[in-house]
Amino acid sequence: GAGVSQSPSNKVTEKGKDVELRCDPISGHTALYWYRQRLGQGLEFLIYFQGNSAPDKSGLPSDRFSAERTGESVSTLTIQRTQQEDSAVYLCASNPGYSSYNEQFFGPGTRLTVL
Amino acid sequence: GNSVTQMEGPVTLSEEAFLTINCTYTATGYPSLFWYVQYPGEGLQLLLKATKADDKGSNKGFEATYRKETTSFHLEKGSVQVSDSAVYFCALIWAAGNKLTFGGGTRVLVKP
Numbered sequence: 001g002a003g004v005s006q007s008p009s010n011k012v013t014e015k016g017k018d019v020e021l022r023c024d025p026i027s028g029h030t031a032l033y034w035y036r037q038r039l040g041q042g043l044e045f046l047i048y049f050q051g052n053s054a055p056d057k058s059g060l061p062s063d064r065f066s067a068e069r070t071g072e073s074v075s076t077l078t079i080q081r082t083q084q085e086d087s088a089v090y091l092c093a094s095n096p097g098y099s100s101y102n103e104q105f106f107g108p109g110t111r112l113t114v115l
Numbered sequence: 116g117n118s119v120t121q122m123e124g125p126v127t128l129s130e131e132a133f134l135t136i137n138c139t140y141t142a143t144g145y146p147s148l149f150w151y152v153q154y155p156g157e158g159l160q161l162l163l164k165a166t167k168a169d170d171k172g173s174n175k176g177f178e179a180t181y182r183k184e185t186t187s188f189h190l191e192k193g194s195v196q197v198s199d200s201a202v203y204f205c206a207l208i209w210a211a212g213n214k215l216t217f218g219g220g221t222r223v224l225v226k227p
Binding site for chain 2: 031033035041042043044045048050056059091093103104106107108109
């Protein structure tokens, strides 16, 4: 049974470039979440998907950040015109979605470094 | 808004010592409370949870009791091991929401 997977595991980019981060949730999990963990800080919520729609985008820090999900499966988080403050570990999580109290299963994260 | 506050680390202990990590929360309504753990080089994983007042979550020798009167969910372990060295995160889900709100994390280092 595969867990949540994310790719790439590490990404180094130059300031101003666009990046795409991918998340493959656990098969059958309808709920998918993106979080960000900046160095020495806690996790910040970015966006939540239920199926292919995003009822809560309140954590996206700016309009440079966007995310989509297709086929109730894979999700892509896109950061345009990256800035140094975007450097962080981006974590994806999923759960079956039928109860908000269910455990969220986390992927290993993508470490993004913006030079 | 909802928030979680936990003690700052790092916490350095000797093996077999007693561990307490304090966690308090502010939330509307009746949240569910969680402790997640991140071992070195690994992903975040659920350690334990409690979904209503006075519930006690427990796992791997760790315990935490949901205290509504003090809005707390302190994590305890009676005798830590070197393998317990990790970063511990307290978190909540508000009853009507779906996102986890995390505390800042507490790094624990257990020395032999």
